[in-house]
Every structure is written in C-alpha cells, then in structure tokens.
Amino acid sequence: MKQEECLICCRDAGLGYDNKPLIEHFNFVVNKGDYICIVGENGSGKSTLLKTLLGLIKPVSGEVKLEKGIQSGKIGYLPQQTDAQRQFPASVMEVVLSGFLNRIHNRPYYRREEKQQAIAIMDKLGIADLKKKCYGKLSGGQQQRVLLARALCAAQDILVLDEPVTGLDPAASATLYQNLRDLNQEGMAVIMVTHDLRSAIMEAKYILHLNDGEYFYGTTEEYKNSKFADIFAKRSVAE
Numbered sequence: 001m002k003q004e005e006c007l008i009c010c011r012d013a014g015l016g017y018d019n020k021p022l023i024e025h026f027n028f029v030v031n032k033g034d035y036i037c038i039v040g041e042n043g044s045g046k047s048t049l050l051k052t053l054l055g056l057i058k059p060v061s062g063e064v065k066l067e068k069g070i071q072s073g074k075i076g077y078l079p080q081q082t083d084a085q086r087q088f089p090a091s092v093m094e095v096v097l098s099g100f101l102n103r104i105h106n107r108p109y110y111r112r113e114e115k116q117q118a119i120a121i122m123d124k125l126g127i128a129d130l131k132k133k134c135y136g137k138l139s140g141g142q143q144q145r146v147l148l149a150r151a152l153c154a155a156q157d158i159l160v161l162d163e164p165v166t167g168l169d170p171a172a173s174a175t176l177y178q179n180l181r182d183l184n185q186e187g188m189a190v191i192m193v194t195h196d197l198r199s200a201i202m203e204a205k206y207i208l209h210l211n212d213g214e215y216f217y218g219t220t221e222e223y224k225n226s227k228f229a230d231i232f233a234k235r236s237v238a239e
Helices: 046-053 092-104 112-124 140-154 170-185 197-203 220-224 231-238
Strands: 006-017 020-031 035-040 061-066 076-078 158-162 189-193 206-211 214-219
Touching: 006 046, 020 046, 020 061, 020 189, 020 214, 035 046, 035 197, 046 061, 046 158, 046 189, 076 140, 092 112, 092 140, 112 140, 140 158, 140 170, 158 170, 170 189, 170 197, 197 220, 206 220, 214 220
Parallel strands: 035 189, 035 206, 076 158, 158 189
Antiparallel strands: 006 020, 006 061, 206 214
C-alpha cells in the first residue's frame, strides 16, 4: 500500500484509560480498502480500541495517527443500539440525514445535495421506499440498514461497526454482510467488531484478535494457523 492510502496507523501504542494500558506495544495499520474484523472476549479492550480509532480518547503511550479526514469527523460509525434507540420516534429520512451533522455545524438546514446523497445511499441499500416511515416501527434488519446509511453519510473512506449483526435474524445478517462486501469492493475500508467469528473469517481480509493483553493481527489465513484461533473456530470454518 502507498503511504497516502494509510487511514489509521498505531505505532507501539498503549491503549487504555488514566495512564493504565489494557493493550501495550500495539502496532496496527488500516489502509484504504481494508476489511478488518476485531474479535475477543468482553473486557479484552475492543471498546477502548474503537474509541481510540474514532479519536475519542488518546493513547496512553506511543502514537495513533489518524488521516486528516478522520480527524475532522469524516468517519462512519455504526454503534450498538440500546432498547430506547430502537424506539426512536423519527422518520427514516431524518435519521439518515443526521449523519451529516458533523458537516453542517451551525447551519440550521440540510443542503439539497446532502438530501440527494442521503436518498442515493438509501437506494443503494434498498431502503429508499422507507424514507417516510417511522424508524421505531421498522424491523431490526431494516433499522440496521438505516443506521448504515446514516454512517455512510458521514463516511469518507472508512466505516466502523460495533457488533452490527447482534439480534438480527440470518436473512437480515446476510443482507448486511452483502452490503458491507459491496461497499468494501468499492474501496471503503471496513472495521467491524464482532462475536460472529465464523462470518468474520469468511468476510474479512484481516483479523485483529485481542486477548488478555495480547493480540494477533494478520490475514485470515495467518489467523487460522495461529494460537489465537481455537479448535471451535477452525471447526466452524470447516463446516
């Protein structure tokens, strides 16, 4: 990869809070067009890593360098939903347009081109016909595609997702994975935290596995042959 295609670069970084690292000597690079799945047990540092990559917290030590567009907020983020958020009483169009909030600053309205871009993104994800529907009345799979559309309104070259298939039925999960696959093939970098290890190995180009202060980062093939891939993971891939 050329240097100008590097979006995020962590060099010998310590990630944590209050000068207490959960992960030390962390080296990690995200280039344009990468597809990376992050796996690991609860408490292994996945949330801390995401917050660092999003620029919400600073590393305890070392360097985490974000591309200028990411520093200015041009990164798409699809967080885990709470029960209250699932009942949010806004139209689909309103939710999707809120992805532009980092751009409009104090401007009290959305521009025509932003509305057109939002509709184009919804059309690509197959939800344009839902634009006037109440977000809280949609199915779980439809809500995730709406939130993905919102994230894409903010995204420039990178999309970060936190457990996006949790609670979805198999059909909705398959649709979401297909959407991500298409976006990645178009050049969007995808970073996804997931507990769905089998799909992670099938979909991603690289796996980042965090485990009790240690980590593995490499290609899916390298991961399958590493000590981090347990018997269950290998069996799941073989099925």
